[in-house]
Structure formats: C-alpha cells, structure tokens
Amino acid sequence: MKRPLILAATAFLAGVCWAEMPDNFVLIKGGLFKNELSNYYGKGMTISSFYMEKFEVTQKEWIEVMGTNPSKFKGDNLPVEMVSWYDSVEYCNKRSIKEGLQPYYNIDKNKKDPNNKPDPEFGDLDTVQWKVTINPGANGYRLPTEAEWEYAADGGQLSQSYTYSGSDFEDEVAWYWRNSGDKDLTGVWLWRAIEENHDQTRPVGGKKPNELGLYDMSGNVREWCWDWFGDLSANETDPEGSQSGYARVWKGGGWMGDARFTEPAYRGHLAANGTGPDQGFRICRNQ
Amino acid sequence: MHMIGFNLARALKVMLTVVIAAGCITMAANAQTVxxxxxxxxxxxxxxxxxxxxxxxxxxxxxxxxxxxxxxxxSGVNDVVGGKGWQTGSAQTIGYNVGYANGYNNISIYGWTTNPLVEYYICEFGSVANGTYKGSVSSDGHNYSTYEHTQYNQPSIEGTQTFNQYLDNWGGASIGSNGTVTTSNHFNHWKNIGMNMGAFNYQILGTESYGGRSGSVNATVW
Known part of the structure; x- marks a missing residue:
C-alpha cells in the first residue's frame, strides 16, 4: 500500500514543479567551463544550474505577450527581431507577470541610468537609458548573462569543445550569410549580394542542436545578454559583467554576419537601444 | 651497372615528374575560370x-x-566586385600592377577589421570619397585624402552594427606601372587621428563597378 502512495505523491509533486517550467526549457547543469575554446576556460569561473529555452524567442511567443510584432521578416516560427535590449527585458517581465511569476527586472523608465556611458567612438548612441536592475531571487524570465550564454552554447558539462555551438562545421548548426538565402553564397561578404539573395531569419530549430539540446545558439539571430560589454572577470561564480558600459553584449551571431561571429567565444556588443533584423534574444529562468 | 642504370632511370623519372608537375601547376593556376x-x-x-x-x-x-x-x-552588370588578396589581412606592404582597366568605379585595397569594426578602402584608381574629410596622408610618393564615414545600425560582417568606414582616396595610379601601398602608413595615420582599427578580416586588391556598366581589368597583386 505504501508504494502506490509514494508514487502518487511523487507524481503530484513533479507535476506541480514541472507545471511552472514550459516544456521547451532545458536544465543547464552548472559547473566549471569545459570547452577549451571558451573565454572562461581554465579561469576558475563557475556557473550555477539554470533553465534556458531551447529556441530563440519566436514571433508567436512575442505577440502572445506584447501584442505587436516588430520583426522585419514575418512568421510565427521565426525568431523575433528588431528588438532592443530594453524591449527584451520588458518582454521578460510581461511574460513573467502573465504566467504568475515574479518579475526579474526592476525597470524605471523615468530615471536615466548613470551606469550607461557614452560610446567612446560614437558618443550617446543610446537615447533610452532606462535604469534596469535585477531581483536575483525572482523566479521570472530573464536574459542569460554572457557567461551563462557561453557556458550553455559550449555544451556545459557535456561540451565536446566544438568551434561552433554543437559542431566544428558552421553549416551543420548555424544560419549565417552564406546559407540563409535563395542559394549558398560564395565570395567575400558583401551586403548587396546578401540582399539580392534574400537572406533572412529561418524558423527556429532548423539546424542540429548542441550537446545540451539548444538550437540556433550559433546563427539565425544574435542574442542579447544581460551584461554591459566590458572586461571579463576570473575566479567568480555566476559573473554578471561590468557595472557600467556603453553597450550590451550580444552572442551567437546571426544570419547577416560571417560565420566567425557565430562562434560562442565571439563577444559582440550593441547600444542597448540598437535594433536590427538580425537581433533577437533567448530567455532563461533560475533553477 | 644495374645500380647506375636504376639511378639513371630514376633520375629521368624524377625529372619527367618535375616537368609534368610544373606543367600541371601552371595549367591549374591559369585554367580556373569563375x-x-x-x-x-x-x-x-x-x-x-x-x-x-x-x-x-x-x-x-x-x-x-x-x-x-x-x-x-x-557586361551590363548592376554590380561587380572582384579581386585577389588575403583571407586575413595585415599591415603589410602591397605591390600591384594593373595592366588594363576600363569601366570601373574604383580599384582599391579593401578590407575589414573587427573590434573595432571598420570597413576600409585605400583607393588607387577611381574614387571612394565619402563622409567627413579628416586631412591627408602622404604615402608611396603621393597624397591621399582621408575620409571617415559613420554607418549607424547598418549591415556589416558582424551583422547590424554602428561602425566607421575609413577611406583614403588618391586614384592617380598609372596603368602598366608597378604600384605600392604601404598599408602601415595608412593604418598609422588613421590611428594618429583617432581612427582605430581592430583584428584583420579579409584584405584584397578589389575592383568595383556598378550602375549597369561593362568593362574589364587585368591586375596583379603581391
């Protein structure tokens, strides 16, 4: 008699717990960086376990929460793009509230963030400058940190030290400028050629996943991370990047750029209010 | 004797192989058509x-x-860009000779760097002048006018990005003469006026033509 009761209780508890986490999230088991090509490899950096969505946020997911669709290339199963870093954190909070979760971000649209500095080359590119802080204990949706993103893209504890996320061959795992249009392109990168070839975003999950079952970590759209673009730290657990900066980090490269920028180790950055038809994001939650 | 005979045959064989191989290399180098x-x-x-x-x-x-x-x-192209060079560029001294050229807009050393993201031209034939005039630089016996042009949230090899184009414009090179581009003079000049470069991406002696033109070029880079 005891056994069925225990089984029933376990099933009930599991049901309660899993009901909170949508199916398409993967548990990224924490630890030290295993990928030898990582910026964090051998530097005493540890990541705690967290959940990450298998796919980039799709337009369907975006519309369900935000009501409108800013994307240049339309399609339910295409990743949302033309979203700024501010749009992305706002989406996280709105989706959290919609699903009864605690919002992870405090967004103050009336206060200019003193940590938001002018770009040393181009001046004040970011004209939004909302003050955004975090609620570390909240269970709501959030952006990954740069370190979390790289850890997950590299395959976490299952890493095979691939160059791209899930492969050493870019065409196996990534949509980038050569393979995202009517036909495969050769030659040097040339925007006119890319436009005429109708390169664009592709439905999420169309390429091979990485060691953790995450799709499109290399290519399709570049993905916003929480961090300011700045120096990398060492010997830390769950680093959150610089305290201030002039741009936010993007990772993973996109359909428009060269394959080398889809390597998980590449560190991209863009002003937080910047948008583009190759700029999207992916969401996480604390374990 | 046997040994000598063997050695002679072997030497002949080696010579023949070298001759054939040399011929093949020459043919392979010449025969490609794109x-x-x-x-x-x-x-x-x-x-x-x-x-x-x-x-x-x-x-x-x-x-x-x-x-x-x-x-x-x-012939009748909207756009053509072609050239030869290096997949990863450097601050090298580049030699070139353009045997003939017509119907082009510019023939330039063209490339990109990342971190910072920069698209650059050093123009030897034609013109690439665009953006803000930033002074001039003397290199390899002539003066180039330097321009900087900022592209805000525009397509680039990294994807959508805000980045600068650095343009050193001369355009006075002569057909049939050997030319030199001491790229380090240009890169140092840019650096001295705050136009910084990053890690090199590709670097070619490129020929560009647009606007429905027809033409041809024969050029050598080294």
Missing amino acids: YNNGTGTNSGYYYSLYSSGGSATMTFPDAGQYPGNYAITW
Missing part, C-alpha cells in the same frame, strides 16, 4: 568575385608566372 560568383584560392592567393545582373567572368591568365594575377570582364 563565372559571376565564386571564391577560393588561386596560386596561394585568396580570390573572390561577386556580380549581379549581366555577366562577369574572372580568370587568372598570368597566375602561373605571377601568382597574384587576375582578370575580370563584365
């Missing part, structure tokens, strides 16, 4: 051809003797 679009390696140099509309053909007629040689002919 129609409209293509990239790859020819005689140790990176080459690339892009065209849209009309037709364009790239060959390497003298690459057996001059590994950096290429020729492009185009």
Whole structure:
C-alpha cells in the first residue's frame, strides 16, 4: 500500500514543479567551463544550474505577450527581431507577470541610468537609458548573462569543445550569410549580394542542436545578454559583467554576419537601444 | 651497372615528374575560370568575385608566372566586385600592377577589421570619397585624402552594427606601372587621428563597378 502512495505523491509533486517550467526549457547543469575554446576556460569561473529555452524567442511567443510584432521578416516560427535590449527585458517581465511569476527586472523608465556611458567612438548612441536592475531571487524570465550564454552554447558539462555551438562545421548548426538565402553564397561578404539573395531569419530549430539540446545558439539571430560589454572577470561564480558600459553584449551571431561571429567565444556588443533584423534574444529562468 | 642504370632511370623519372608537375601547376593556376560568383584560392592567393545582373567572368591568365594575377570582364552588370588578396589581412606592404582597366568605379585595397569594426578602402584608381574629410596622408610618393564615414545600425560582417568606414582616396595610379601601398602608413595615420582599427578580416586588391556598366581589368597583386 505504501508504494502506490509514494508514487502518487511523487507524481503530484513533479507535476506541480514541472507545471511552472514550459516544456521547451532545458536544465543547464552548472559547473566549471569545459570547452577549451571558451573565454572562461581554465579561469576558475563557475556557473550555477539554470533553465534556458531551447529556441530563440519566436514571433508567436512575442505577440502572445506584447501584442505587436516588430520583426522585419514575418512568421510565427521565426525568431523575433528588431528588438532592443530594453524591449527584451520588458518582454521578460510581461511574460513573467502573465504566467504568475515574479518579475526579474526592476525597470524605471523615468530615471536615466548613470551606469550607461557614452560610446567612446560614437558618443550617446543610446537615447533610452532606462535604469534596469535585477531581483536575483525572482523566479521570472530573464536574459542569460554572457557567461551563462557561453557556458550553455559550449555544451556545459557535456561540451565536446566544438568551434561552433554543437559542431566544428558552421553549416551543420548555424544560419549565417552564406546559407540563409535563395542559394549558398560564395565570395567575400558583401551586403548587396546578401540582399539580392534574400537572406533572412529561418524558423527556429532548423539546424542540429548542441550537446545540451539548444538550437540556433550559433546563427539565425544574435542574442542579447544581460551584461554591459566590458572586461571579463576570473575566479567568480555566476559573473554578471561590468557595472557600467556603453553597450550590451550580444552572442551567437546571426544570419547577416560571417560565420566567425557565430562562434560562442565571439563577444559582440550593441547600444542597448540598437535594433536590427538580425537581433533577437533567448530567455532563461533560475533553477 | 644495374645500380647506375636504376639511378639513371630514376633520375629521368624524377625529372619527367618535375616537368609534368610544373606543367600541371601552371595549367591549374591559369585554367580556373569563375563565372559571376565564386571564391577560393588561386596560386596561394585568396580570390573572390561577386556580380549581379549581366555577366562577369574572372580568370587568372598570368597566375602561373605571377601568382597574384587576375582578370575580370563584365557586361551590363548592376554590380561587380572582384579581386585577389588575403583571407586575413595585415599591415603589410602591397605591390600591384594593373595592366588594363576600363569601366570601373574604383580599384582599391579593401578590407575589414573587427573590434573595432571598420570597413576600409585605400583607393588607387577611381574614387571612394565619402563622409567627413579628416586631412591627408602622404604615402608611396603621393597624397591621399582621408575620409571617415559613420554607418549607424547598418549591415556589416558582424551583422547590424554602428561602425566607421575609413577611406583614403588618391586614384592617380598609372596603368602598366608597378604600384605600392604601404598599408602601415595608412593604418598609422588613421590611428594618429583617432581612427582605430581592430583584428584583420579579409584584405584584397578589389575592383568595383556598378550602375549597369561593362568593362574589364587585368591586375596583379603581391
């Protein structure tokens, strides 16, 4: 008699717990960086376990929460793009509230963030400058940190030290400028050629996943991370990047750029209010 | 005797192989033809051809003797960009000779760097002048006018990005004469006036033509 009761209780508890986490999230088991090509490899950096969505946020997911669709290339199963870093954190909070979760971000649209500095080359590119802080204990949706993103893209504890996320061959795992249009392109990168070839975003999950079952970590759209673009730290657990900066980090490269920028180790950055038809994001939650 | 005979036969065989191999290399270097679009390696140099509309053909007629040689002919193209160079550039001294050229807009050392993201031109034939005039630099016996042009949230090799184009414009080179581009003079000049560069991406002696033109070029880079 005891056994069925225990089984029933376990099933009930599991049901309660899993009901909170949508199916398409993967548990990224924490630890030290295993990928030898990582910026964090051998530097005493540890990541705690967290959940990450298998796919980039799709337009369907975006519309369900935000009501409108800013994307240049339309399609339910295409990743949302033309979203700024501010749009992305706002989406996280709105989706959290919609699903009864605690919002992870405090967004103050009336206060200019003193940590938001002018770009040393181009001046004040970011004209939004909302003050955004975090609620570390909240269970709501959030952006990954740069370190979390790289850890997950590299395959976490299952890493095979691939160059791209899930492969050493870019065409196996990534949509980038050569393979995202009517036909495969050769030659040097040339925007006119890319436009005429109708390169664009592709439905999420169309390429091979990485060691953790995450799709499109290399290519399709570049993905916003929480961090300011700045120096990398060492010997830390769950680093959150610089305290201030002039741009936010993007990772993973996109359909428009060269394959080398889809390597998980590449560190991209863009002003937080910047948008583009190759700029999207992916969401996480604390374990 | 047997040994000597064997050695002679072997020596003849080796000589024959060398002659055949040399012939093959020459043929391989010359024989490649690229129609409209293509990239790859020819005689140790990176080459690339892009065209849209009309037709364009790239060959390497003298690459057996001059590994950096290429020729492009185009007809009624919206756009053609082709050239030969290096997949990863550097602050090197580049030699070139343009045997003939017509129907082009510019022939330039063209490339990109990342971190910071920069698209650059050092123009030897034609013109690339655009953006803010930033002074001039003397290099290899002539003066280049320097321009900087900022592209806000525009397409780039990294994707959508805000980045600068650095343009050193001369355009006075002579057909049939050897030319030199001491790229370090340009890169140092840019650095001295706050125009910083990053890690090198590709770097080619490129020929560009747009606007429905027809033309041809035969150029060698080294």
